[in-house]
Amino acid sequence: MTTKVPEEILKIVAADSIQQEAMNLASLFHFGKLGVTSTLKEVRKNAELICKKGYILKAFDIEMTQASLAVELLGDRLNIHVPISYPMGNMTTKKKLFDLEYIAKIGVDENCVCLNYFDILSHSYINVEQEVKKITQEFEDVFNPMAFVIPAALLNDNEIIEVCKAIENGGGKTIKVNPGFQLGVTPEEVLLIQRNFGDKFDIHPSGNIRNLEQVADYLKLGVTTIHSSSSLDLVEEFIKLRESESEGGLR
Amino acid sequence: MEHIKARDLVKELTPYIDYANISSYRVSQRDIKLLCLEAEKYGISTIVVNPSFLPYTLDVVNKSKIKIAAVAAYPFGAYPPEIKKKEIEELIDIGVDEIYMLMDVGSFLDGKYEQINEEMRTLTTVAKGRPTKLILESIALNDQGIELACRTAIENKICYLVTATGFAPNKLSGTTIDEIKKIKRITNDSIDVVASGGITNLEQAERMLKAGASRILIEQYSEAAQELNI
Numbered sequence: 001m002t003t004k005v006p007e008e009i010l011k012i013v014a015a016d017s018i019q020q021e022a023m024n025l026a027s028l029f030h031f032g033k034l035g036v037t038s039t040l041k042e043v044r045k046n047a048e049l050i051c052k053k054g055y056i057l058k059a060f061d062i063e064m065t066q067a068s069l070a071v072e073l074l075g076d077r078l079n080i081h082v083p084i085s086y087p088m089g090n091m092t093t094k095k096k097l098f099d100l101e102y103i104a105k106i107g108v109d110e111n112c113v114c115l116n117y118f119d120i121l122s123h124s125y126i127n128v129e130q131e132v133k134k135i136t137q138e139f140e141d142v143f144n145p146m147a148f149v150i151p152a153a154l155l156n157d158n159e160i161i162e163v164c165k166a167i168e169n170g171g172g173k174t175i176k177v178n179p180g181f182q183l184g185v186t187p188e189e190v191l192l193i194q195r196n197f198g199d200k201f202d203i204h205p206s207g208n209i210r211n212l213e214q215v216a217d218y219l220k221l222g223v224t225t226i227h228s229s230s231s232l233d234l235v236e237e238f239i240k241l242r243e244s245e246s247e248g249g250l251r
Numbered sequence: 252m253e254h255i256k257a258r259d260l261v262k263e264l265t266p267y268i269d270y271a272n273i274s275s276y277r278v279s280q281r282d283i284k285l286l287c288l289e290a291e292k293y294g295i296s297t298i299v300v301n302p303s304f305l306p307y308t309l310d311v312v313n314k315s316k317i318k319i320a321a322v323a324a325y326p327f328g329a330y331p332p333e334i335k336k337k338e339i340e341e342l343i344d345i346g347v348d349e350i351y352m353l354m355d356v357g358s359f360l361d362g363k364y365e366q367i368n369e370e371m372r373t374l375t376t377v378a379k380g381r382p383t384k385l386i387l388e389s390i391a392l393n394d395q396g397i398e399l400a401c402r403t404a405i406e407n408k409i410c411y412l413v414t415a416t417g418f419a420p421n422k423l424s425g426t427t428i429d430e431i432k433k434i435k436r437i438t439n440d441s442i443d444v445v446a447s448g449g450i451t452n453l454e455q456a457e458r459m460l461k462a463g464a465s466r467i468l469i470e471q472y473s474e475a476a477q478e479l480n481i
Binding site for chain 2: 034035036037038039040041063064065066085086087088089090091092094095098099102116117118119121122123124151154181182183
């Protein structure tokens with residue numbers, strides 16, 4: 001249980017008021033609750049909450065069938081994000097391309113594409129590179145950003161480096177480290193990519209990020225986008241801690 | 252004696268098993284080759300794979316003995332019918348024998364029944380006679396929901412209803428046996444059921460068949476799969 005807001009977070013979100021600090025923290029997060037039973041009712045509820053709180057999140061992550069509603073409710077305030085071949089990286093490249101075509105038509109701003117985990121785990125990195133190339137050639141000017149998801153939790157260090165090389169060769173610029181859903185990120189994975197690729201990639205950590213200490217760990221590494229289904233709870237926790245830390249509540 | 256009993260159970264069950272690698276993250280070429288070899292060794296006639304390694308599976312499997320099913324819209328199902336149509340068309344072009352498809356459960360829960368009807372109709376139409384297996388995620392539906400989903404599936408001539416994805420939220424509880432009995436009761440036994448989810452051993456699988464399931468989906472590397480290796 002976090003008892004004090006980590007210093008790293010305070011440095012990044014510094015502002016004149018706790019409310020503004022909370023806004024700054026919220027702006028780092030991708031928030032969404034995806035899954036087989038995810039409904040439009042929940043999308044509406046979350047959209048209402050985001051509007052009520054005034055948060056301008058990095059993006060709101062939703063399923064393809066929910067995208068039009070999300071664009072309607074939130075599209076003028078924050079990015080709408082639909083993940084592709086998510087979370088298992090189990091769809092063909094052709095399917096990914098027509099999914100991307102579809103979401104582009106309905107006004108989705110950004111996405112993440114789970115690469116073909118079969119190719120990755122089979123060390124078929126040339127196939128990975130070709131998939132990245134096909135996708136970036138067609139869509140890199142359409143979506144901003146377009147992240148490629150790697151299942152780093154399934155890979156050793158060499159494999160992570162090889163798949164990142166394939167993404168780089170294919171023209172990919174943003175990497176989401178792990179999809180979530182049983183595969184959660186660690187700071188070591190992010191650090192490994194940074195050490196080997198410098199600032200070539202915008203790295204988005206994802207999965208199992210549930211407390212402010214973890215958020216601080218990634219901010220320390222220079223990350224500016226964090227995927228967490230607990231995003232809104234984390235911002236609320238931040239506010240509670242800041243209010244109890246500061247004298248008399250709001251400064 | 253126990254060994255003989257176990258061997259008899261395996262022999263009894265294997266004709267009814269769809270042997271799958273769809274919800275695992277162990278998906279290298281080695282894993283899929285092993286899936287095909289194990290299926291042949293155990294006398295299983297249908298394997299189920301994800302689209303991304305369907306072409307590879309077709310290359311390595313013994314097609315004279317084993318049929319290949321692939322899953323569409325898996326594991327979350329939240330795609331419009333036109334997208335599902337394209338995916339199924341591609342699977343057929345690649346060479347699939349049977350199609351599993353996940354119902355858009357979220358849209359069903361939102362009451363978008365016309366869309367659900369359309370996606371089931373699409374599945375049957377595009378499958379062109381190939382066996383179709385619709386995953387309901389029945390644990391997420393109440394009795395009226397199950398009845399409506401089943402009725403729609405029957406009207407659209409879906410061949411099998413499949414109970415679970417393996418990806419339902421943890422907060423949902425229930426056993427696959429209960430779901431099987433419910434579906435059989437609600438549909439007056441008029442549609443076949445594939446039991447999937449929560450099958451941890453072969454005795455449980457046997458109970459599912461006795462509860463009315465026509466087939467059992469067993470995941471490669473599951474505890475139940477290990478029992479097949481007698």
